Amino acid sequence: LTQNDNITKEFQIGLDMMDQLTDGNESDTEDSEESESASSEEEDEDSSFED
Incomplete structure (x- = not known):
């Protein structure tokens, strides 16, 4: 038992x-997830500038 x-x-x-x-x-x-969403938003802004 012990x-x-x-x-x-x-x-x-x-x-x-x-x-x-x-x-x-x-x-x-x-x-x-929070950092990824923030980085993805920054990437979207960069892509818009490229366009």
Whole structure:
């Protein structure tokens, strides 16, 4: 039973770490999307000047 308890605790800690990593990735993707949209707008302006 002790071994199973330890494995369960380690597994739960692993899940918590996974949740934290996914949360961080989600926030990073949101920031990257904002920067991408801003850069795309700048590119559109440049293309209009070229035309």
